[in-house]
Amino acid sequence: MSAEQVGFSLLMLAVLLYVGKWVRMHWRPAQQLFLPASILAGAVGLLLGPDVLGALARLIGGEGAPLSQGVIPQTMLDTWSKLPGLLINVVFATLLLGVPLPNFKRVWNLAGPQLAFGVTLGAGQYVIGILIVALILGPFFGVPLMAGALIEIGFEGGHGTAAGLQETFGELGFADGADLAVGMATVGVVSGIVFGIVLINWGVRRGKSAVLDQSVGSIPHDQRRGLVAQENRPVPAGNMTVRAESIEPLTLHFAFIAMAILVGLGILEAMAWVESVTWGAGDNGVELLGAVPLFPLAMIGGLVVQQVLTRFDKNNLLDRDLMLRIQGFALDILIAAAIASLSLTVIADHFVAFLLLGVAGVAWNIGMFLWLAPRFIPKYWFERGIGDIGQSMGVTATGLILMKIADPDNRTPAYEAFGYKQMVFEPFFGGGLITGLALPIIYNFGPWPLFAAMLALVVLGLGSGLFYFGRLKHDD
Template sequence: MSAEIVGFSIILIGILLLLGKWIRVKFSIFQKYFLPSSIIAGFIALLLGPEVLGKIFILFQGEETFLSDGLFPENVLDSWSTFPSLLITVIFASLFLGKRIPSLKEIWFTAGPQVSFGQTIAWGQYVFGLLLTLLVLTPFFGLNPMAGALIEIGFEGGHGTSAGLEETFVELGFADGADLAIGLATVGVVSGVVIGIILINWGVRKNKTNILTDPNDLPENKLRGIIEQGERPSAGKITTSPESIEPLALHIAVLGVAILIGKGLLEGLIFLESITWGAWTDTEIMTYLPLFPLAMVGGVLLQLFINKFDTFRLVDRQIILRVQGFALDFLIVSAIATLSLTVIGNHLVPFLLLALTGIVWNVAAFILLAPRMIPNNWFERGIGDFGQSMGMTAAGLMLIRIADSKGETKSLEAFGYKQLMFEPMVGGGLFTAASVPLIYQFGPIPVFIFCLVIMLGWLGLGLFYFGKK
């Protein structure tokens, strides 16, 4: 794959994002449900690619038709297919860079209720996904037992995690799992935003919210996704003189160091496994672990080092977030654009059952458990966890900003702190990455029992400790 093709592929995604933003601005239906431009752009690419437009031309003109791959050349699609696994590493490496790492005590008292609620949802996705697989999907549809992890990977993990685990699925003999996970991530994001808006309107009507009166009263430009000129925040602080080093280049270099630390940790774990339990039991887990969760750990370690030794405070969180947002938008477009509808079509009923199970569990948890586990401002704080559990942290942040636009309930602060005790394990963390290898090595029943015990533990903590406060 030449550098020219990679560059052309990036330009095409940029054009698709511009088209997606134009559609978001012009058509109220997309504004009403706050669909991100990247999701719209990804669907446009999917429709114009080999899975839709290409199939239509093949149907009427045969296999040799000029547009059998749609509007995009095959080498561009091949290039796009490599983007998600690269970009997810950038996203996870940036999660904690440029921000103060608070003490565990501070996190616990500020975000403890949300930690217990978010963990309950995440482990519950494994519990109900594995239960569905054991009782229905494997015996009646012959689906690989590893499908039991797909709800958490697709919904809680999102597009990045789903795409990042593609090689793991292939190596373990369940190649269709990656496409099913990306499909579930797409369903999760779209339904999460739509259902989230419906829940906010329901909360207003039923007096469940403490701050918001009517989300339909939002300004027109807010709905379009445009910030008013007088309200536009700074995109980041320039911490170095551009003639010495461009600030953006500095921050990208820092991200590279975090990723390199993660790579070293991963190689160390693989080596440790090869001389210990791997050699004793012939069991391999770390070999199938992708890089991105360790890149997140690398980011945390690097930030701790920066906090101690960087007296100039050269790493700016806002610039890191801009790089993270760039990577996320390009990841979503490329992941949806290369989604295999054929694979989803071949497993349509199991796919729909998995999607329905995930949606029902997430909605039920928000309505029934959040008010009993989060003692103060449960709606404003819980709606963020609901959005994240459906596929995107960004969706959770968006729903919080709608429900509590001025930050009166400290929901954003608690949501941010929660990630430090959440992301390292689930939602794309270490257990999310290891769940598929664990099911492959030990079978679905032991993993189901383990997840059930963990879920009940977090549920009990939320109900009987935080819920009583």
Template sequence: MSADQIGFALLILAVLLFLGKWVRMNWRPAQKLFLPASILAGAIGLILGPGVLGLLVRTTVGPEAPLAQGAIPESMLEIWSDLPGLLINVVFATLLLGVPLPKWKHVWNLAGPQLAFGVTLGAGQYVIGILIAALVLAPVFGLPLMAGALIEIGFEGGHGTAAGLQEVFADLDFPEGADLAVGMATVGVISGIVGGIILINWGVRNGKSAVLDKDVGEIPHSQQRGLIHKDERPVSAGGMTVRSESIEPLTLHFAFVAMAILVGVGILEGLIWIEEHTWGAGEDGIELLGAVPLFPLAMIGGLIVQQVLTRIDRNDLLDRQTMVRIQGIALDILIAAAIASLSLAVIASNLMPFILLGVAGIAWNVCLFLFLAPRVIPRYWFERGIGDIGQSMGVTATGLILMKIADPDNKTPAYEAFGYKQMVFEPFFGGGLITGIALPVIYNFGPWPLFGVMLALVIVGIGSGLLYFGRLKE
């Protein structure tokens, strides 16, 4: 595959991202659902590919007709399918770069209730998924027991994590799991936004909201279109910490990202070396860490780089907003590429298992929000819980969108508590260490060791929430 082919594929993907933004600005359903342009771009690419347009032409006209393989060639889709596995490392490396660690006591008091709620949501997705896989999916549909991890990978992890685990699924003889996980992530994002807005309207009508006293349909049209008014546009998307004649600030921050990823590579290689010389040695050895993806360790690499810079950098070279921009472009390209290269045939051939897992995941999240969140989060449970429910179904961005709707003027500590909770939560769930190690654990040891640990976490989360955090309101 030549450099020209890779470059051309990236150019077409960029055009699709623009088309996705155009659709968001001009199509009312996309505005009402707050669908990101990257998801719309991926959907356009998917429609123009061999799985939709190509299938339609082959069915109606014939296999030799023009566009019988779609408007996007298979070779381009192959390039796009490789992008998520690379870009997910950039996304996770930037999560903690530029984020100073606050005092532990402050984090505990503010984020503790949400951490208990979030751990219950995340661990419960494994519990529900493994039960469905063991009782229905494996014996009835013949799917591997690893299908029990699809809810957490797709809902908590999102498109980035689902696509980033593509090689892991393939290495563990479950290649169709990657497409199912990306499809599950799409279900999670859409159901998270739609269900979240429905819950917000319900909360306003029933007096659950502490700040909203009118219908959420009053969101400005410019915000629905995803635009910033000319008079409100910031001068810069990030701070200029160095002069451009010495080095472009964006280049410097990309170097920080590269160092974080390389630290993650070093950690992963060290863990693999330990495994090869201990429990993984010999023909009967168990390969566990060798199947762990790089991206959760790249996040730890980012934390290490951040701590080193905190101690040696007296010039504050790292700007958090610039890092967020780097993360954003990597995530946009990743999501568009993952959805556009999705195999609809795999989802169609596993439609009933896909529906069972999706419905179960949605039901678990919504039920916990309605019945557990008000009993665990002592103050402003609605505004704070809606962010967790959005994040547990459609990744962090969905949670932020719902919090913005529920608390548009930032009158509650929802954003601060959510951010602190993510600092403790992200290294483990939603693409963290537990997400990365879940598939190889199930593959090597079966589902029940992971099921037992996750069930224990659910019990701890509910117990600490009800018996400790929930009583703080008194």
């Protein structure tokens, strides 16, 4: 594949992202569902590809019909399919860059209930998924046992994590799992937003909301279209911490991200070396850490770089807002590329597994929100819990969208508690170390060791939430 082909593929992906934004601005269902332009862009690319437009052309005119492979060439799809595995490292490296570590006591008191709730949701997704695959999908449909991790990978991890694990799925002999995980992530995002808005309306009507007294239909039209009203502009994208004649601030922040990824790569190589001379040595060795992807360790690398900067950088060169813009840029490209290059044939081949796991994941999250959130979170449970539901089904951005709808004027501690909880939660679930280790553990040892560990975390989350955090009385 030539450099010109790669460059042209990137240009066309950028055009798709604009098309996705245009659809969001002009198509009412997309506005009502708050669908990100990146998902819409990926969907348009998928529709124009060989699995939809191409399949339709072949159905009508045969294999040699015009547009039998769609209007997107395979070389372009091949390029797009490689992008998520690279960009997910950028996304995770930026998660903790620019985030100072808060006081532990405040984190414990404010985010503890939501951490217990989040761990119960995340670990429970493994428990439910493994049971379904081990007892139903494996014996009766021949689905690999590693599919038991698909709910957490797709729902908690989202498109980035799902696509980032593509190489791991392939190395462990379940290449179809990568497409299933991306498809599961799409189900999670859409379900998270749809059911989240339904739950918000339900909460308003039933008096569960502490701040809303009317339907979410009052959301401004500009917000539904994903625009910033002209009277509210300009909204700064970040702060200029250095003068552009010395170095462009964007370039400097890219350097910070690169250092974080390199630290993560160093940790990964060190882990692989330790494994190669211990339990992984010899013909009968077990490869566990060698199959761990880079991106969760890039997040640890970001934490290391941040701590070094906190200690030695007296000029505060790193700006968190600018880091978020880079993260968002990488995530938009990642999501659009992952969905556009998704194989619908793989999902069709495993449709029963895909449907059963998706329905089970949605039911688990909604059921736990309705039953556990008011028992775990002493005050403002609705506003705080709705963010966790969005995040546990459709990544952090979905959680933030639902919290913005449920608490538009930031009158509750929902945002602060959610942010603190994510700092502790994300290094492990949703693309963290547990997510990275889940597939190698199931591959090497079967599903039951991971099932036992996740069941223990569910019990721990339930116990701490019901008998400790749920009984606390906070003024926050």
